[in-house]
Amino acid sequence: MxxxxxxxxxxxxxxxxxxxxxxxxxxxxxxxxxxxxxxxxxxxxxxxxxxxxxxxxxxxxxxxxxxxxxxxxxxxxxxxxxxLIYVIANEFIRSKARIAKLDGPRGLPLIGNLLDIRVNAAEQYRKWAKKFGPVYQIQLGNVPVVVVNSSAAAKALFGQNAQALSSRPEFYTFHKVDSELPESKEWKAVCKDSNRRCREKQILSDTAGTTIGTSPYSDSLKRRRKGAASALNRPSVATYVPHLDVESRDFIKELYEYGNAGQTAVDPMPMIQRLSLSLALTLNWGVRMSSQKDGLFKEITHVEEEISRFRSTTGNLQDYIPLLRLNPINTHSAKARDVRNRRDVYLTALNRGLDERMANGTHKPCIQANVIMDKDAKLDKAELTSISLTMLSGGLDTITTQVAWFVAMLAQRQDIQEKAVAAIREFYEEKQPMCDAEDDQQCKYIVALVRESLRYYTVLRLALPRASVRDVPYGQTIIPKGSVIFLNAWACNMDSEVWSDPEVFRPERWLEQPDAPLFTYGVGYRMCAGSLLANRELYLVYMRLLNSFKVEKYDDVDHHPVSGNADPTSLVAMPRPFRAKFVPRDINTLSQALRTTEEKS
Known part of the structure; x- marks a missing residue:
């Protein structure tokens, strides 16, 4: 060839x-x-x-x-x-990042303990506490996290180091993805009149993009906390009673009408959402959400629910594994940007509406208007919006979910209903379904019922995480500056050192130990500023609900706080959807009271 x-x-x-x-x-x-x-x-x-x-x-x-x-x-x-080189190098970095002299599960290369806590992190942390003690460390990716699981440890760490643990960590999905957004017309409108520098990449992660609860420590945070504290102190809460009266009346009215006077089983969640949303809008912008049929109702509830998912400390893997952020088709980040843009639209509409009413002299007293007219107030519009977001998300996240769990439990526990109604009868007759809105928590059993529902159904199982601003001593360990600390509020509320029967729903415990600790609102410097308002609202809603209706089971829903959790990866623990019947205790008296409700509305 x-x-x-x-x-x-x-x-x-x-x-x-x-x-x-x-x-x-x-x-x-x-x-x-x-x-x-x-x-x-x-x-x-x-x-x-x-x-x-x-x-x-x-x-x-x-x-x-x-x-x-x-x-x-x-x-x-x-x-x-x-x-292979990346895994080895990363494992070396991960090992060096661990806090010295603090025990805890080691986890897997790259992901740490993320696989272990994908489902029901708070309960898994509680179980690990039996092995590693009440305070230990885990690693989420390379990030070491200190987890606090007992009442005594929480008091020692957060009570004695309030200032040192006054900040919040910044997570990629919630804080950084938002801050990478290009400037929008809505955001420019918020920043237009601010007397501070308003470059979006900086300010979104510090003010309008976040609530007070999710903001790192800063001078801006101190101003916002002061403004919120003024709006949510006891005298201020007393001025909100007329709003609580109207919204709780409408809540009873919707249960009556949608449930066809007890003949039709209904899902109470939309009624509960409207109650919380309307109250938040009234307090912040002076406008009501009078109907579920309002197009803004579905948009706000959906967007705020999605944003709540991005605030989850366990549901966003890219927060802890930087490699995942390089994905060119990262739908998670794209979705975060989308809901942020949608939220900007309705926030701008609400702000613009208030500005127009103030210009016309037709506005009603509300938090935003009060601050705008206060010449001594040092809050700019972005910071004011952050306060409003706090009220909005706080009501929809916590109050809504708390009432949903409570109703699910009532439908299964007729004995609790009977005890509660008997206690209410000491103050109100059956012919008084709309208990006095000015009643400042006189019925001690209902107060205990509120506290027990807050304890047993801890909706924020892991209170919003903290970040240390300086070294914190604990036992033989020094928790370094910049460390992330989780308060496992669920484990603290179920502490067997505080309660002999923590896994039993028993309101009487709060009559026996009225000064026992409750961790649902957090602890220390960053605990929830709206607890007084929340307690007052829950008390009135529970009183009127129990005095107006007998709640009957329709769907056999699991109301156990662990097994009944619809989405254990979410920031907020929510029951699965269910229907119940709301049967009037005295239909004639209730229908008459509801006619009065229409006049008040």
């Missing part, structure tokens, strides 16, 4: 050797060789040129094959070595 080639010189000194089934090029030389039997030499070219061309082509083919094989080997080796 002879190797023959056709040889010619191309312009710019390019040699082309054709006859091969393919073509290869090195620099300015392209070659191709075809192996054929009995191909005669070209008689017009000297034999030496044929030999030289054949040799060059053979060398090029061999070199090309060698380079190709080497490239494949190098690529394969790189595909194996690079991940």
């Amino acid at each position: 002879l190797v023959k080639e056709l040889y010619r010189r191309e312009p710019m000194g390019r040699f082309l050797c054709s006859g091969h089934s393919g073509e290869t090029e090195y620099g300015g030389i392209s070659s191709a060789v075809l192996i054929k039997p009995s191909l005669k030499p070209d008689p017009l070219r000297p034999r030496s040129q044929h030999i030289i061309a054949m040799a060059i082509s053979t060398v090029f083919i061999a070199l090309n094959q060698k380079l190709f094989d080497h490239a494949l080997q190098s690529t394969a080796l790189s595909l194996l070595l690079i991940p």
